[in-house]
Amino acid sequence: MTSKLLSELNEAQLNAVKYTEGPLLVLAGAGSGKTRVLTNKIGYILEQNMARPYEILAVTFTNKAAREMKNRVENLIGMPADGMWIGTFHSICARILRIEAEHLGYDSNFTIYDVDDQTRLIQQLQNGLQIDTGKLKPRQIQYMISDSKNKMITPKKFEDLAVDFKQRKVAKIYAEYEKALKRNNAFDFDDLLIKPLDLFTKKKEILEKYQNRFRYVLVDEYQDTNKAQYYLIRQLSKSHRRICVVGDEDQSIYRWRGADIENILSFEKDYPDCEVVRLEQNYRSTQNILDAANAVVANNEKRLGKNLWSQKESGSKISVVGSVDESAEAAQVVEVINQEMYDNKLSYKDFAVLYRTNAQSRALEEKLRRAQIPYHIVGGTKFFDRKEVKDALAYLRVLINPKDTVALRRIINYPTRGIGNVTQQKLEGFAFQNNITYYQAMLVAEEVPGVGDAARKKIDAFAASLETLKIKADDVNAFELATEVINQFGLKREYSLSNLPDDEARLENLNELLNSIAYFVENRDAEDATLAKYLEEVALLTDIDRWDDNYSAVTLMTLHSAKGLEFPVVVVCGLEDGLFPLSRSLDNPEDLEEERRLFYVGMTRAEDSLYLLWARQRRRFTGKESGMSFRSNVSRFLLEIPLQYKNEEDNSSYSSGSGYGGSYNSNYGGYQRKSRQQKFKRPESSYVPDFSGDSGYNIGDWVIHEQFGKGQILGIEKSSTGTKLTVIFAGKALKKLIAEYANLQLVNS
DNA sequence: CAGACAAGGCTTTTT
DNA sequence: GCCTTGTCTG
Numbered sequence: 001m002t003s004k005l006l007s008e009l010n011e012a013q014l015n016a017v018k019y020t021e022g023p024l025l026v027l028a029g030a031g032s033g034k035t036r037v038l039t040n041k042i043g044y045i046l047e048q049n050m051a052r053p054y055e056i057l058a059v060t061f062t063n064k065a066a067r068e069m070k071n072r073v074e075n076l077i078g079m080p081a082d083g084m085w086i087g088t089f090h091s092i093c094a095r096i097l098r099i100e101a102e103h104l105g106y107d108s109n110f111t112i113y114d115v116d117d118q119t120r121l122i123q124q125l126q127n128g129l130q131i132d133t134g135k136l137k138p139r140q141i142q143y144m145i146s147d148s149k150n151k152m153i154t155p156k157k158f159e160d161l162a163v164d165f166k167q168r169k170v171a172k173i174y175a176e177y178e179k180a181l182k183r184n185n186a187f188d189f190d191d192l193l194i195k196p197l198d199l200f201t202k203k204k205e206i207l208e209k210y211q212n213r214f215r216y217v218l219v220d221e222y223q224d225t226n227k228a229q230y231y232l233i234r235q236l237s238k239s240h241r242r243i244c245v246v247g248d249e250d251q252s253i254y255r256w257r258g259a260d261i262e263n264i265l266s267f268e269k270d271y272p273d274c275e276v277v278r279l280e281q282n283y284r285s286t287q288n289i290l291d292a293a294n295a296v297v298a299n300n301e302k303r304l305g306k307n308l309w310s311q312k313e314s315g316s317k318i319s320v321v322g323s324v325d326e327s328a329e330a331a332q333v334v335e336v337i338n339q340e341m342y343d344n345k346l347s348y349k350d351f352a353v354l355y356r357t358n359a360q361s362r363a364l365e366e367k368l369r370r371a372q373i374p375y376h377i378v379g380g381t382k383f384f385d386r387k388e389v390k391d392a393l394a395y396l397r398v399l400i401n402p403k404d405t406v407a408l409r410r411i412i413n414y415p416t417r418g419i420g421n422v423t424q425q426k427l428e429g430f431a432f433q434n435n436i437t438y439y440q441a442m443l444v445a446e447e448v449p450g451v452g453d454a455a456r457k458k459i460d461a462f463a464a465s466l467e468t469l470k471i472k473a474d475d476v477n478a479f480e481l482a483t484e485v486i487n488q489f490g491l492k493r494e495y496s497l498s499n500l501p502d503d504e505a506r507l508e509n510l511n512e513l514l515n516s517i518a519y520f521v522e523n524r525d526a527e528d529a530t531l532a533k534y535l536e537e538v539a540l541l542t543d544i545d546r547w548d549d550n551y552s553a554v555t556l557m558t559l560h561s562a563k564g565l566e567f568p569v570v571v572v573c574g575l576e577d578g579l580f581p582l583s584r585s586l587d588n589p590e591d592l593e594e595e596r597r598l599f600y601v602g603m604t605r606a607e608d609s610l611y612l613l614w615a616r617q618r619r620r621f622t623g624k625e626s627g628m629s630f631r632s633n634v635s636r637f638l639l640e641i642p643l644q645y646k647n648e649e650d651n652s653s654y655s656s657g658s659g660y661g662g663s664y665n666s667n668y669g670g671y672q673r674k675s676r677q678q679k680f681k682r683p684e685s686s687y688v689p690d691f692s693g694d695s696g697y698n699i700g701d702w703v704i705h706e707q708f709g710k711g712q713i714l715g716i717e718k719s720s721t722g723t724k725l726t727v728i729f730a731g732k733a734l735k736k737l738i739a740e741y742a743n744l745q746l747v748n749s
Numbered sequence: 750c751a752g753a754c755a756a757g758g759c760t761t762t763t764t
Numbered sequence: 765g766c767c768t769t770g771t772c773t774g
Contacts, residue, residue, distance in 0.1 A: 062764095090764050114764090189764055257763065357761055362765090379763085413750095420750045542764065560762045582761060598762080619765095620760090 005043050005076055009036070016244075016277040017041045020050060020216070023237075023271035025264075026246040029308040030293070030604035031284025031566065034246045038218055039069055041244065042084075043076035045216055054083030057214035057236065061221040061564060062542045063088055085214070089229050091540045093192040100199055100206060109532050111186040111397050111404045112539040116385065118142045118188050120406050125176045128432075131169055145174050149190035150226050150258030152197075183437065185403040193228035200235050211239045221564070222247030222267075226258035234270070241271070249304050250297050253560060253598045255590070261302060282308045282604075284566050286315025289610050292645035293603040299640055300593045318610045320638055322650040325617040325629065326360070326574075330367035332651070333571055336611050337373055337554060340569050344608075348374055351554040352567040354602050356580040360573060361556050368554065378557035379543040388495070388506040389513050393535065395485045399470055400532050402439040409438070415490055417462060423455045443467075465489070478531040479518045486510060559602045570606035572599075575614040575635040599637045612638060616652040697725060703744040710747070 006014060016026045016037045028034035042058060045051050060066040066087045073081050085092060094112065101108040113121065122145075123138040148158055155178055159171040181188065187195060200207035217237040219225070222245035225233070237243035245267060252261040268274060282290055287310045294308060319336075323329040333353055340346055353364060358380045368375045383389060391414060394407040402408070413419045430448040431441035445451055445459040465488060473481050486492060492510055495503040520537070521529045543561050555567070574580055580599065585591035603610060619629045697703075701713045703725075711727040725744070 088764070192764085253762080254764095256761080359760055416751065418750075422750085540764070558762060579761095584761080 005040055005047060009033075009040060010281055012277055012279050012281070013037050013040075015275075016279070017044050019275050019277070020045060020244075021242060023241050023267075023274035024244040025267045025271075025274055025276045026244065026279060027276065027304060027306060028246050028248055028279040029282060029306055030248065030251065030601070031282040032279035032308070033281075033283055034220070034248075034279060035065075035069065037279070038220060038244075038246060039072045040076065042069075042073050042081075042216075042218065046073070046077050046081065051215045052083070053081040054085070055213060055215040056084050056086075056218070057092070057216070058084070058086040058218045059089055059092060059220060059233075060086065061088065061224070062544045063091060063540070064542070064545045064547070065220070065564065066091075088540065088542070089225075089232070090189065090192045091536075093196050093232070094187075094536055094540065096196045096210070097187065097192065100196075103199055103203060103206065104195060105182060106187075107185050107401070107403075109185070109401050111184070111401045111407070112192065112536060113181070113186050113188040113406065114385075114539060115142060115146075115189075116390070117186070117406045118146075120410070121180055121184070122173060122177060124406075124409070125173055125180060128428075129172065129176065131173065136166065136169060136173075141170055141173055144170055145177060146188075146190050147258065148174065149188075149194055150228065152194065152227050152231075180405075183403065184405050185401050186406070190228075193226075193232065197228060197231055197235070207235060208239075210236055215240060215242060217243045219243075219245045220247075221251075223249050223252035223261060223264045224254045224259040225263050226254075226260055230260065230263045243271075249302070250300070250306075250597055251563065251601050253563065253594060253601060255594050265302070265304065278306055280306050280308055282310045283312075284607050285310060285604060286312050286608060288315045288317060288645055289603060289606050292318055292610075292641045293600050295642050295645070296603070296637060296640045297596060297600040300596055302590075302593060315608060318612060318641065318646040320612045320641075320646050320648045321614075322634065322648075322652045323613065323615045324652045326363040326615050326619060327367070328651065329573055329613050329615040330363045332613055333364060333573065334367050334371045334373060336569070336571055338371070340609060344568075346568060348552045348554050349549065350568040351571070352562060352565070352569070352605060353554060353556045353571045353573060354559050354562050354605070355556075355573045356559060356582065356598075357574075358558060364556060364573070374551075374553040376547070376551055376553040376555055378547045378555060378561050382541075382543070383509070383512070383546070384538050384541065386506075386509055388491070388509050392482070392486060392491055392510060392513055393538070395489060395491075396482060396531055397535060398439070398466065399473055399481070399485075400535060402466075402470075403437050405438045408442075411489075412442075412462070415494060418458045419455060419462065423451060423459070426450050427459075439463075473531065477521050478529060478534050479514065479521045481531060482514055482517050486514070559598050562605050563601055566605055566607055568607045569609045569611070570602070571611040571613060572602045573613045574618070575612050575638050576618065576632040577635050578630075578632055579618065580635055581637065596637060612641075612646075614638065697744075697746070702747050703727060704747055 006017065009017060010033075013033055013036065016024065017040050020041070026034065026037060028037070038058065042056060045056065046053060058066070058069065060069060070081055070084065070086050073084075085095070087095075097104070097106070097110070098108045101110060111117075119138045119142045122141050123133055126133050126136065126138060126141075153161070155171065155175040158174050159168070162168045162171045181191065200210075214236055217233060219233055224247075233243065233245070245264070247264045249261055249264050252259060252264070255261065268276065285293075290308050290310050297303070321332055323332050337348075337351055340351070341348075353375075355361065355364075361377055361380060365375070365377070384393070391411065394410040397404050397407040398411065409424070412424060426448055427438060427441045427445070430436075431438045434441070441448060442459055442463045445456045445463070451459070469481070469484065469488070472484070476484070492507055495506045495510075517534060520534050524533070543557070544565075547555070547557075549555075559572070572580075577583075577586075581592055581595035585595045614634050615632070617629050617631050697713055702710065703713060704710050713725050713727050727744075
């Protein structure tokens with residue numbers, strides 16, 4: 001058994017796996033098998049009976065990675081690894097907080113606030129404090145607070161550090177914000193990391209409990225940990241020092257989010273007796289791609305240094321292609337895909353198209369759709385960020401945690417029920433004066449001065465509905481409760497009355513939400529399938545978590561999202577100075593190094609072929625000159641690739657027939673306004689028809705659904721949320737379902 | 750108090 | 765171009 005576990009490893013990997021009893025730093029270059037090391041190491045620890053599964057803590061970068069790692073460990077050791085704590089920093093911390101909530105003065109059914117919730121809360125506070133939201137933008141304050149939290153600067157410290165008027169105002173808001181979070185029984189994203197630390201400092205015995213429990217601590221992507229995460233890991237492993245961190249300083253790309261590359265650079269200082277293992281054999285890319293990537297990243301100062309090598313053949317050269325504009329660039333992407341598919345018998349899922357900013361996906365989508373190439377976008381506007389979905393979730397949140405005032409205010413007059421702004425203000429004032437929650441104020445509306453009879457009745461009715469549902473919540477499952485909420489409060493009414501295509505999409509999204517809850521309920525043990533758990537899972541979802549790599553579709557995503565993934569063919573778009581690297585990084589050497597690392601990440605995603613695209617001219621929708629086309633120069637990063645590794649092609653000197661060709665103008669350095677008449681085409685959606693039936697479903701197939709019974713598939717679409725099936729069920733009910741959630745069974749007519 | 754309309758801001762990357 | 769915010773009118 002052990003032999004199997006260890007035999008598939010090279011020497012360096014073997015050392016990393018077997019060194020278990022002290023601090024270990026694994027410097028794992030791109031594609032060097034670090035996931036395998038982590039997985040086999042956990043398997044090894046378990047198999048050697050050094051620990052039981054519940055004594056292992058493993059931190060990954062996405063929930064998806066956590067799931068996959070757990071599965072692989074179970075396959076290796078041939079038994080379930082239940083009880084093992086494996087997940088992202090945020091989900092592990094949320095778990096600790098659920099258990100220890102009372103020690104912080106919280107209930108364990110707390111809500112997790114995302115950026116939108118935080119911003120709303122800050123705005124509410126600003127209104128209360130009479131601080132103009134026009135001058136001090138809530139969004140900016142949110143950013144400042146988040147940034148402070150990531151650097152572990154408390155409100156008090158922030159106040160001490162404040163030097164000007166604005167900062168003192170923010171300090172005030174920050175302090176109020178902290179109090180409000182607690183009143184609302186809510187943590188924001190950053191709290192999830194900080195609050196457990198606070199608790200560990202305050203209550204030694206709680207820290208000891210977790211130290212004793214987690215006998216082995218393993219951390220992936222260590223180069224992207226921030227200060228709080230650093231301390232968490234340090235604290236948890238302090239007593240036994242069985243800590244293993246895996247990372248690659250060349251792939252540190254989250255500095256802007258508070259990640260501190262020093263964490264990995266100075267691991268050897270923190271643990272002078274630590275073992276360091278370098279994984280330098282790359283199993284992913286061709287030597288040519290590796291050499292080019294190495295040459296680029298060698299321009300960085302801040303690194304520990306390593307040299308990746310590959311046993312794969314040298315491979316073909318990198319293709320560098322210049323185009324007229326973003327539209328021609330997108331056409332180029334289509335050409336690459338068609339050509340590679342034809343030449344190398346590849347399928348759509350072998351391709352990734354990467355870009356620096358989400359906005360760049362637009363032009364690509366249009367061309368791919370026109371070429372009938374199925375694609376799938378990771379990230380961008382997220383499903384759970386959509387208005388209609390957030391509205392529905394807000395109802396559920398209030399039922400779980402009535403103190404969640406941000407959610408309550410979102411729904412108190414949505415759909416409109418005659419509880420207007422004035423009434424809301426009165427409720428809020430009353431709640432504040434009497435030191436009760438907004439929800440409680442609603443329950444005693446008759447005592448609130450200035451609330452008239454008509455308004456009071458409406459508040460009473462609304463509160464009564466919520467109370468009834470709260471009671472019901474104990475008896476029915478999450479899916480039933482959510483269905484009830486959507487029906488009872490008429491959340492679909494507004495959208496079903498109109499014929500706007502947008503509204504149809506919103507209706508579908510609400511159905512999708514229900515499907516996703518149904519799926520959640522079906523795939524958990526009963527005691528785990530609570531609404532609270534669902535809300536948490538949804539809040540902590542990463543972009544990649546919603547990505548199904550089994551789709552036969554080209555994947556479009558940002559370079560950040562691509563971290564940790566690999567594809568036979570990778571196309572990186574928009575390699576222009578000012579876009580990649582972004583212009584704001586140009587005057588800061590540290591930012592520029594991070595952009596270069598990001599480029600390195602992008603290059604090393606490729607297994608066999610790498611295409612680097614740039615456009616001479618690109619339309620931007622940012623800043624004052626929004627909508628203008630800017631001329632740009634080729635990215636300095638492209639120039640850093642030595643000639644022998646690349647083939648360059650410049651298609652930018654002739655019209656590509658892209659529809660924009662006629663507007664090409666060789667006016668260097670300036671920009672020009674596009675003709676007024678030229679209507680921008682709004683992308684119909686991010687969906688693309690799927691002609692292949694490789695989802696396992698075909699039009700005409702018969703399926704069985706648990707609630708709706710037997711039905712026949714009328715249509716199949718790939719969407720950002722899954723394979724969307726249009727099914728007609730007995731009784732002529734037409735439903736749109738997400739195959740991945742709906743748990744359908746294929747049957748013969 | 751609610752809905753319609755205009756104006757202004759905006760996109761760097763994400764848990 | 766899109767979305768959010770504020771203002772006006774019934």
